[in-house]
Amino acid sequence: MAAPLLSSPSYASECTSPEHLHAIVDIGSNGVRFSITTLHPLTARILPTLYTDRAPISLYDAQYQYSTLSSTHIKSPIPAPTITAITTTLLRFRTICNAYKVPESHIKLIATEATRTAPNSLEFRQAIQDAVGWPVEMLPKxxxxxxxxxxxxxxxxxxxxxxxxxxxxxxxxxxxxxxxxxxxxxxxxxxxxxxxxxxxxxxxxxxxxxxxxxxxxxxxxxxxxxxxxxxxxxxxxxxxxxxxxxxxxxxxxxxxxxxxxxxxxxxxxxxxxxxxxxxxxxxxxxxxxxxxxxxxxxxxxxxxxxxxxxxxxxxxxxxxxxxxxxxxxxxxxxxxxxxxxxxxxxxxxCLYSTLSKEVRKANPLVVSTEVYRSHGAGKLARVINDALPKSTPDVLWREIVPALANLLYFHQGIPKEGRAAAGLHFTTTGLLGGVHGLTHKERALLGLVLCARWGGEVAEGGFRERLERVVGDEMAWWARYVGAVAQAVGMVFPVGIPGEEKGDNTDGIQPLERRDSSGSGSESGSSGRRRRASLMDDKISFFARDTARKGNLDLVLKVRVVKDDPDTSAVMVKKALDDIEKVGKKKNCKGFRRKVSVIWETAE
Incomplete structure (x- = not known):
């Protein structure tokens, strides 16, 4: 499994600490919904749910009785049996909150339309407070x-x-x-x-x-x-x-x-x-x-x-x-x-309203992977980023690559034949399946990239093909390319980048800047060149550019390695780098193709 940073092992216990827990009861028209969420600073943006349930009690139906005389539904007070049913479910939820040790000050009951317009709204809310000791906050329209x-x-x-x-x-x-x-x-x-x-x-x-x-x-x-x-x-x-x-x-x-x-x-x-x-x-x-x-x-x-x-x-x-x-x-x-x-x-x-602007602006996909973060994830992301040409879709630069860097070694402890499949399912029915804040295309794209990062070989290809159809032929191709680059980076740095711990200024994962084919982004071209040169200390660097050929846009990837370094000369590393070029082979493309040419350079 991944080698987490020092703060990651403590997250599992810290996230359930009472100070971070918030319980919400939404007394709606169609049902009563219960949840307990952790707002631990590391993952607050994605509102991780520790417990959720729903009582199928319709306050709306309970208030409307059908009149045969007028052939209409006549509104009446919330019946006593309905009030009892709701207070009973709330007493059950109080037991659950006690088990989680949710502070009383962090428990909120919210009522909406059906309670607001009920003839006996005040009596209904008082009955709840008398039964469980929690006041009901009634939201104005x-x-x-x-x-x-x-x-x-x-x-x-x-x-x-x-x-x-x-x-x-x-x-x-x-x-x-x-x-x-x-x-x-x-x-x-x-x-x-x-x-x-x-x-x-x-x-x-x-x-x-x-x-x-x-x-x-x-x-x-x-x-x-x-x-x-x-x-x-x-x-x-x-x-x-x-x-x-x-x-x-x-x-x-x-x-x-x-x-x-x-x-x-x-x-x-x-x-x-x-x-x-x-x-x-x-x-x-x-x-x-x-x-x-x-x-x-x-x-x-x-x-x-x-x-x-x-x-x-x-x-x-x-x-x-x-x-x-x-x-x-x-x-x-x-x-x-x-x-x-x-x-x-x-x-x-209600929970999102309590978050600061700094927390809200964090990308949900990147936040969801922070707890699995690889050593040197920020630097790994920048190495992968250098292999992306100007034409790369924005979602890869800004979301997929930073999340991928966090997860680069997560499935390493799984038997080799199962890694690609585990990565493929990771965002739908795996650990990221319950993450709040992602689109289906983001889930599908990261799953496909993780699959390709581990070679892309799965026993049953139907699920992968369906994910590819969700993102489309072009994005499916980019997923294979980015995954192949990540596989090569993982081979060169098989346990991350040692010495890069959380707090190191070079390790922060931020949205990556798009660079043009000369290597510069919002910075000058010279700063882009300096950045690539600094990566030579890490054994490998990439430089990618788009090139027009016979009416098509091809991709040229320059790979620069340290001469005679065993970490970049080993046979498995060379194979991984060769596999990047195979992504552009005609037989491996469906509906969309970019030919990839890999050029090797060595440095002393």
Whole structure:
């Protein structure tokens, strides 16, 4: 296994220290959600969850009784049996919090729409406090939108677009620009009474098609007003004009359930990433699925939904209402290019709101690998970086290479034939599977790079092929190239770079600067040359450049090694360096190819 830095072994015990633990209870319309999270400084950005659970108690359903006289659902107080059921689950959670030693001051109960509008809201909240001793914080409508937006911001390194949070009783609409730790959004999110449970009731009691159309017209009217009031950030408008539409970020159980349906119908099957956060779909696929679902499920559709991954019976009943909402809101929103599904909601938003700007701006993928950090990871990242030409996609420079450097030796203790497979699955069902804040493409890309870092040979190639389809042919090629470079670097430095401990100024992992083909980035060309020269002390250095040949863009990689040094002259090292050139061979490329030429140089 990896040889961790001195601070890493203590993380496992430190992260569960009571001072870092925070417990959140989200009393929502569709259920009650419980979580215990560690905000240890090393990993606070990704909000690591130590415990999570959900009680399927619907406050919305409990408050609405069907009247045969009026053929409508009449709102009533939260019934005593429902209050008892909730307090019982809270007493259970109190036992769990005690076991974790969560400080009382770090336990927060949050209530939203269903509690806020309940006729006996005050009595309900008092009953909870009397039973468990914890006060209930009731979020105002505007604050619920803000906190939900922070939950979405926590879900990715960057969020730029329109955001929606669909609860049981209401839905919030806003816009957001979140990057580099800074967050801008609408002054106040618009809250509309079109939650998944509320719309389900509305459609179930509609007496005819005219009533359904009246509901649709009301939704469109309210969304048109909401959009007009948002005053979308000019930066987003310019971005949308340039890219052909806005990105729409969707949160909330109703939207996530719809996302799992899209995931089940994705062209890549079985879909390789079993996590909803970070799943994206084009507008046309989103609309096509919504159009296929009527206001009532047919018997065939009910049977089909019963077997879908992560679609509960309750979520299945709400699918027509969610599809109905989608069909109507897309007629009112500005042009939408694609949709992205988010796990972050009220719980994540409450935690994210406590983080400093410095913590927020950290990249989730890099943060998630810090606890497995290799010796000299910062320097290893810069060595690999020197093998990347100007044309390298940004995600590799800024996210994948720093994370890869942290994990360069993590799978070394696994039998040789299993290392590539372990790396391939590491980001989906391995240790990074539970990390909050990653897109599916980031997960797939790092998994493919780790697989290639260990030679790329796996017993069953179907999973790798599906990950390659998720990222596309071009990014799959870059994953093989970066992985091959990492394999060579790992051969030259088989146990990291000794003497490079945490705190050494040369070892900090920061987003890497893009360099042009002369080797310089934001610094001068001479500083770039000085940097490469300094790496000669570490036995090997790379210099990569793009070169045009017969209408194609090829890659030339210059490898400079110390003459007669056994660490770079050993046969296994030479083979690893030869394998870099093989990445560009025609037989190893599908759909996208860059020919790679490796040039050797030696220095005294």
């Amino acid at each position: 505007s604050e619920e939108g803000r906190i939900g937006g922070l939950g979405i911001a926590s879900s990715f390194a960057t969020v730029e677009g329109l955001v929606m949070d669909l609860g049981g009783g209401s839905t919030q609409l806003s816009w957001m620009v979140s990057k580099h730790g800074e967050l801008e959004s609408a002054k106040e999110a618009v809250s509309l009474p079109f939650g998944a449970a509320a719309l389900t009731k509305k459609l179930q009691t509609a007496i005819n098609a005219t009533a359904v159309e009246a509901t649709a017209a009301h939704i469109r009217e309210e969304f048109e007003k909401a959009v007009a009031s948002l005053q979308v950030h000019p930066e987003l408008t310019v971005k949308a004009e340039k890219e052909g539409g806005y990105t729409l970020y969707l949160s909330g159980g109703g939207f996530r359930g719809f996302g799992y349906l899209l995931l089940a119908e994705h062209e890549v099957q079985p879909y390789p990433v079993p996590i909803i956060n970070g799943f994206s779909a084009k507008r046309e696929h989103f609309v096509k699925l919504a159009d296929r679902i009527g206001v009532e499920l047919s018997g065939e559709q009910q049977e089909e939904l019963a077997g879908k991954f992560r679609i509960s019976e309750r979520r299945a009943l709400q699918v027509p209402a969610v599809a109905f909402l989608i069909r109507n809101l897309l007629k009112c929103l500005p042009q939408i290019k694609d949709v992205v599904f988010c796990q972050g909601g009220v719980r994540e938003g």
